[in-house]
Amino acid sequence: MKNSDKTTEVRIRRIINKKKGMIKLSLKVCVHCSICSESCFLYQSSRHDPTYTPSYKAINSIGRLYKKKGRVSEKEYDEIRELIWEKCVLCTRCYCPVGIDIPMLIASARSICREKGIFRTYDTGESKNK
Amino acid sequence: MIKAERKPLEEIYNMVKGYSSILSVGCGGCTSVCLAGGMRETILLNKELSDCFMKEGGKAVFSVVVTERQCNEEYTGDISDLVSECDCMISMACGVGAQLLAETYESKPVFPGLNTMFVGKDLDVGLYQQNCRTCGDCKLGYTGGICPITCCSKSLLNGPCGGTCLDGSCEVSRDIPCAWNKIYERLKAQNRLDNILNIHEPMEWIDKGPGILVQQGYESRYMKEEKK
Amino acid sequence: MKSGSNLEKVLSAGHFAVTTEIGSPRGSDISAIKKKAEYVRGRTDAVNVTDCQTAMVRMSSISVATILIQMGIEPVMQMTCRDRNRIAMQSDIFGASALGIRNMLSISGDHQSFGDQKNSKKVFDIDSIQLVGMVKRLRDERKMLGDDKPIEGEIPMFIGAAANPFVPPVEFRALHLKKKIDAGADFIQTQAIYDIKGFRKWMRIVCDMGLDKRCRIMGGLIPLKTVKMAQFLQTKVPGITISDRLINRLKGVPGDKVEDEGMTILCESIEELRSIEGVSGVHIMAIGLEHRVPEITERANLYPRPVLN
Incomplete structure (x- = not known):
């Protein structure tokens, strides 16, 4: 059995199971101290928009996907897509005092989204040659 | 960013035609941005390869995965479960990503799906220009x-x-x-x-082995690895 | 004397110098260059040997220059930056000196995409100005690039460089020439001149900068053989300006007389160049017309050549 043969749901479950321990522990130990926001350059340049806080981005993407085993609505997927692609470039510089691997959490959310056919495209912008 | 282009299908097919379980590994970094090796392009490659196999009477199973950045060990290391199920990989990252993938999974053959072209600027969507040769001086x-x-x-x-x-x-x-x-x-x-x-002296080309960059402020951390 | 070459002697003595050019064979057969060399023997002060011009594989300039020396003809070894790195260049310059080559011309070299090896890797480790500086250092300080230990023996080399007077902005070309002279160029051979007026203007700038006093400038000339060739030079060769008037002049004579008309134009040009302040000689690139070089030198009163000791 290859990943292409399975249903989307099976594949998503597989990703969640693989990361289960890490996700569970991370969600548990996050104390919402928001110190991670200081190390996020996008948060800094967004005039301190709280939705750019790395922990917020992680909890509201992989946190939701994990709890609902990927079965979230399309609207929610859309919100997640914005959080993990538009509001995060995975620069991996975010710092967590209790050692949560935030980039890995975001990366897991991205993997799940890809299985749903949701990912960032880079050619949807306006062409200059029009 | 790094700009790459897809290799001709025939060239890729000739590299992988002897394999029956092929994992195409896209990259969520530069090659996604330059529309050569992201999720979409990797799926497309698999479809085209699958057609090739069918036409030539061969049979193979294709899988797709995209690592966030193939030049980062943490992300390439994260797909070991999928790698264990395949018998060869096609890297849709730049040459750096392809090499790290090959290094991370030493027992599996890795074939490049892209030609890494240059470090360039975005002139327009899908239109890039080389602007830096990373000469180091x-x-x-x-x-x-x-x-x-x-x-x-x-x-x-x-x-x-x-x-x-x-x-x-x-x-x-x-x-x-x-x-x-x-x-x-x-x-x-x-x-x-x-x-x-004024006359500028000959360039000090840095052209030895795989170069190492230790960012200022990080010297003490890597000093033991740095040979100078 | 820096090199003791005949060309250096002729220029130093204040004579109006003449050089010409021979292309190397595309293979090992040297009969053609021997024949061409015989045509120009005694007619010019030195003979340039090209270094895989237009990026076509040809016999190395160092070999052909050596063959000329064996024939008793003084060569100017051309060396491009396209095919060799600084190791190979210095190594070849050592060899050239040992073989008796006393003049060399440092040039960038046509891009590899012009030639028969379009996908070769270019080198350009150093550029033509850095090459001039490198040879000067070998000659005057007996030191290699980036190394202070003295080399074994002498490198008596008369160092040449090229100049392109017609491409705008022309003042930039003059500043670039100054850089070549600062690096150590002893003589300059220019791109082919058809626009005498433009060249005169450029030489004015050059003389105002005092460059003609620091370096010998030789005007480059190519005889026009056919109308087609003139049109090719006009449209395809970078840095050459040919007026339509000149092309019409060639068109105005019967087909079998075009080559003769080209000769006449060349001789007139030599006359003109002699009258321009700061011009120390001419470099006649008689592509395929080597056999007519004797006639040119006679008609332009450049024969006999001075014999200096």
Whole structure:
């Protein structure tokens, strides 16, 4: 059995199971101290928009996907897509005092989204040659 | 960012035709941005390869995965479960990503699906221009911000060759402007012509082994690995 | 004397110098260059040997220059920056000196995409100005690039460089020439001149900068053989300006007389160049017309050549 043969749901479950321990522990130990926001350059340049806080981005993407085993609505997927692609470039510089691997959490959310056919495209912008 | 383009299908097919379980590994970094090796392009490659196999009477199973950045061990290391199920991989990352993938999973053959072209700027969607050759000894400070290593067809450091055409184009092509004419005009406009009137010494090419960069402030952390 | 070459002697003595050019064979057969060399023997002060011009594989300039020396003809070894790195260049310069080559011309070299090896890797480790400086250092300080230990023996080399007077902005070309002279160029051979007026203007700038006093400038000339060739030079060769008037002049004579008309134009040009301040000689690139070099030198009163000791 290859990943292409399975249903989307099976594949998503597989990703969640693989990361289960890490996700569970991370969600548990996050104390919402928001110190991670200081190390996020996008948060800094967004005039301190709280939705750019790395922990917020992680909890509201992989946190939701994990709890609902990927079965979230399309609207929610859309919100997640914005959080993990538009509001995060995975620069991996975010710092967590209790050692949560935030980039890995975001990366897991991205993997799940890809299985749903949701990912960032880079050619949807306006062409200059029009 | 790094710009790459897909290799011709036939070339990729010839590399993988002997395998029956093929994992195509896209990259969520530069090659996604330049529309060569992201999720979409990797799925497309698999579809095209699958058609090829079918036409040639072969049989293979194709899988797709995208690592966030194939040049980062943490992300390439994260797909070991999928790698264990395949018997070869196609890397849709740049040459760095392909090498790290091969290094991470030493027992599995890794084939490049892309040609890594250059470090370039985005002129438009799907249109890129080489702007830096990562020579390691940046000259932009005295050349008015125009790279002579990249923009001059002969990478000359002290001015133009005899091949500038009367219309200011390069001998190589009428579509390429002579970099040195541009450098001259820009510096003249900035009243900085003295920048190029003195002779610049031969370039100190850094051309040994895989180069290592230790960022300032991180020297102590990596000192034991750094041989100098 | 820096090199003791005949060309250096002729220029130093204040004579109006003449050089010409021979292309190397595309293979090992040297009969053609021997024949061409015989045509120009005694007619010019030195003979340039090209270094894989237009990026076509040809016999190395160092070999052909050596063959000329064996024939008793003084060569100017051309060396491009396209095919060799600084190791190979210095190594070849050592060899050239040992073989008796006393003049060399440092040039960038045509881009590899012009030639028969379009996908070769270019080198351009150093550029033509850095090459001039490198040879000067070998000659005057007996030191290699980036090394302070003295080399074994002498490198008596008369160092040449090229110049392209017609491409705008012309003042930039003059500043670029100054850089070549600062690096150590002893003589300059220019791109082919058809626009005498433009060249005169450029030489004015050059003389105002005092460059003609620091370096010998030789005007480059190519005899026009056919109308087609003139049109090719006009449209395809970078840095050459040919007026329509000149092309019409060639068109105005019967087909079998075009080559003769080209000869006449060349001789007139030599006359003109002699009258321009700061011009120390001419470099006649008689592509395929080597056999007519004797006639040119006679008609232009450049024969006999001075014999100096």
